Amino acid sequence: MTAKEANSWTRIRGELLRRINERVWQPGDLIPGEVDLAEEFGCARTTVNRALRDLADSGLVTRKRKAGTRVAVNPPHKATLTIPIIRADVEARGCVYRHALVTREERYLPHHLGGAFRLPEGAQLLYTETMHYADDRPFIFEERYTNVDTVPAFGTMDFEDISANEWLVQNTPYSGGDMVFFAANADETLARYFDTAPGTAVFAIERTTWDGSDPITHVRMTYTPGYRMRTQI
Amino acid sequence: MTAKEANSWTRIRGELLRRINERVWQPGDLIPGEVDLAEEFGCARTTVNRALRDLADSGLVTRKRKAGTRVAVNPPHKATLTIPIIRADVEARGCVYRHALVTREERYLPHHLGGAFRLPEGAQLLYTETMHYADDRPFIFEERYTNVDTVPAFGTMDFEDISANEWLVQNTPYSGGDMVFFAANADETLARYFDTAPGTAVFAIERTTWDGSDPITHVRMTYTPGYRMRTQI
DNA sequence: TTTGAGATTATGCATGGACATAATAACCTG
DNA sequence: CAGGTTATTATGTCCATGCATAATCTCAAA
Numbered sequence: 001m002t003a004k005e006a007n008s009w010t011r012i013r014g015e016l017l018r019r020i021n022e023r024v025w026q027p028g029d030l031i032p033g034e035v036d037l038a039e040e041f042g043c044a045r046t047t048v049n050r051a052l053r054d055l056a057d058s059g060l061v062t063r064k065r066k067a068g069t070r071v072a073v074n075p076p077h078k079a080t081l082t083i084p085i086i087r088a089d090v091e092a093r094g095c096v097y098r099h100a101l102v103t104r105e106e107r108y109l110p111h112h113l114g115g116a117f118r119l120p121e122g123a124q125l126l127y128t129e130t131m132h133y134a135d136d137r138p139f140i141f142e143e144r145y146t147n148v149d150t151v152p153a154f155g156t157m158d159f160e161d162i163s164a165n166e167w168l169v170q171n172t173p174y175s176g177g178d179m180v181f182f183a184a185n186a187d188e189t190l191a192r193y194f195d196t197a198p199g200t201a202v203f204a205i206e207r208t209t210w211d212g213s214d215p216i217t218h219v220r221m222t223y224t225p226g227y228r229m230r231t232q233i
Numbered sequence: 234m235t236a237k238e239a240n241s242w243t244r245i246r247g248e249l250l251r252r253i254n255e256r257v258w259q260p261g262d263l264i265p266g267e268v269d270l271a272e273e274f275g276c277a278r279t280t281v282n283r284a285l286r287d288l289a290d291s292g293l294v295t296r297k298r299k300a301g302t303r304v305a306v307n308p309p310h311k312a313t314l315t316i317p318i319i320r321a322d323v324e325a326r327g328c329v330y331r332h333a334l335v336t337r338e339e340r341y342l343p344h345h346l347g348g349a350f351r352l353p354e355g356a357q358l359l360y361t362e363t364m365h366y367a368d369d370r371p372f373i374f375e376e377r378y379t380n381v382d383t384v385p386a387f388g389t390m391d392f393e394d395i396s397a398n399e400w401l402v403q404n405t406p407y408s409g410g411d412m413v414f415f416a417a418n419a420d421e422t423l424a425r426y427f428d429t430a431p432g433t434a435v436f437a438i439e440r441t442t443w444d445g446s447d448p449i450t451h452v453r454m455t456y457t458p459g460y461r462m463r464t465q466i
Numbered sequence: 467t468t469t470g471a472g473a474t475t476a477t478g479c480a481t482g483g484a485c486a487t488a489a490t491a492a493c494c495t496g
Numbered sequence: 497c498a499g500g501t502t503a504t505t506a507t508g509t510c511c512a513t514g515c516a517t518a519a520t521c522t523c524a525a526a
Contacts, residue, residue, distance in 0.1 A: 008479070008480085009479075009480085021406035027403075033505090033506060033507085034506070034507070035506085043481085044480065044481045044483095045481095045482085045507095046480075046481070046482085047479085047480060047481080049507080049508080049509095050479090050480095053508090063506090063507070063508095064488085064489075064506085064507080065487065065488045065489060065490095065505090065506060065507045065508070066487090066488060066489040066490055066491095066504090066505055066506050066507070067488090067489065067490075067506075067507090068505095068506060068507080069506090069507085074318055074321070074402070074403070075402075076315050076316075076317075077315065077316035077317075077402065078313055078314070078315050078316070079313070079314055079316060079412055080311055080312070080313040080314075081312055081313075081314060081412075082292075082309050082310065082311050083309070083310035083311070083312060084309075085307050085309075088307065169307065169310070173254035176465065176466060177465070177466050178463060178464065178465050178466065179312050179314075179463070179464050179465075179466060180461045180462065180463050180464075181414055181436065181461070181462040181463075181464075182416075182436050182459075182460065182461040182462065183415075183416030183417070183434040183435055183436040184416070184434050185418075185432070185433065185434040199418070199432050200418065201416040201417050201418040201434035201435070202416055202434070203414065203436075204416075207466075209466075226415075227415065227416075228413045228414070228415040229413065229414040229415065230411060230412070230413050230414075231411065231412050231413075231414075232409065232410075232411050232412075233409060233410050233411065233412060233440075233442075241508095241509070241510085242509075242510085266475085266476060267476070267477070268476085276510080276511085277510065277511045277512065277513095278512090279509095279510070279511070279512085280509085280510065280511080282477075282478080282479095283509090283510095285477090296476090296477070296478095297476085297477080297518085297519070298475090298477045298478075298517065298518045298519055298520095299474085299475055299476050299477070299517095299518060299520055299521095300476075300477090300519060301475095301476060301477080302476085302477080
């Protein structure tokens with residue numbers, strides 16, 4: 001036993017990582033089997049498996065039964081970014097969070113959502129606009145289409161105390177969805193909301209979520225000018 | 234044995250997920266210990282552990298020794314987005330990829346990078362500007378500061394055949410870094426590069442990478458107006 | 467009342483063994 | 497020789513068990 005660390009799957013992973021980084025095993029190479037590695041490191045196959053599985057999760061190696069494990073050809077840059085709950089995001093900056101419902105009405109399925117939302121022609125959706133404030137300064141403008149059929153309770157909420165965003169996050173399980181990040185020029189309305197000049201660049205995220213094949217909600221969140229979304233890799 | 238699936242940790246995870254989604258266990262609740270669950274499901278503790286660890290990885294539960302496992306209060310929306318190799322991104326759109334080195338010079342550490350790059354005062358960096366094209370239309374404008382001390386071979390490359398981006402991705406192991414996503418208004422120069430009006434909103438990503446405590450590179454990638462970055466959740 | 471040592475306990479990790487599964491290789495047979 | 501069948505093999509999963517470690521609780525001493 002070394003003083004530093006006994007056996008552990010992270011040690012194995014570290015050694016495997018080193019060999020990949022230092023090109024001992026080149027991209028595309030087949031690396032030794034689990035039993036061989038287990039013997040080399042003097043540990044159980046389970047432990048090697050744990051290490052290899054972790055590397056596979058992070059995309060550095062690809063594994064196939066019988067075929068073996070090989071070093072990935074392009075180690076993909078993966079960044080896991082955590083979309084913050086707005087309230088938490090605001091409060092983490094030491095600001096007071098507040099929100100206000102701007103609009104709430106029934107709307108027909110907008111044409112540009114036709115691809116994302118598979119709904120019968122002319123289906124009605126609940127459309128809400130919410131402004132989220134940080135210390136009374138506008139922080140995020142939220143435009144949301146919600147399929148009331150899949151989330152019936154949503155239609156009866158008034159969103160005075162809790163925002164649509166927060167309610168949906170906490171009450172609606174979803175099976176999947178997609179997100180789009182982009183930049184846009186603030187139009188007249190948005191510029192007035194954010195008290196800035198029209199044309200100012202704003203960062204926006206659109207998210208569509210599903211439960212199985214049922215669409216739940218489509219939301220566009222437009223951030224205050226100058227907002228920077230950070231993540232670690 | 235059911236016809237569908239025998240015992241497996243995914244079955245356990247599914248059942249746990251159901252209980253969380255259906256509020257059998259409320260957010261913040263302490264859920265039964267591994268031994269109890271193992272007994273209930275008639276499997277080994279290891280298997281329950283696997284399922285719980287997976288849920289913890291995806292952020293739905295938080296685990297602490299002795300304290301036990303509890304349902305996360307805000308199931309954080311995590312999106313893993315894969316930063317594409319630019320060439321692959323362009324070619325996936327069915328376009329021809331090309332790039333051109335615009336600028337290459339020694340520069341002092343810019344003031345705004347002082348926080349990210351811990352370098353001795355007045356340290357020199359290699360500054361490169363590269364334009365990436367898709368079918369001869371400007372696609373991404375890349376501004377990069379590289380610490381030649383940590384990546385010596387980088388200084389001798391000419392980047393005619395392979396871009397700085399591609400070379401670094403394939404040749405430089407990094408231990409970590411951070412990314413920032415934001416929107417900006419195109420300035421005069423950028424507008425001319427992208428053949429658009431000054432002030433047009435552009436989507437940009439800044440990335441800083443490290444190897445241990447040594448800074449490697451800081452890069453800002455400004456995308457063509459209208460670019461939308463997608464990811465699945 | 468406070469503080470610190472020790473018991474308790476839930477998760478984390480490791481082991482060796484076993485069987486399952488998928489993909490490939492080797493081998494038949496028509 | 498083509499096509500299908502079987503053997504082989506590397507990974508995937510599971511089990512029972514044990515020890516390690518961290519957080520908490522208990523309780524007695526200062």
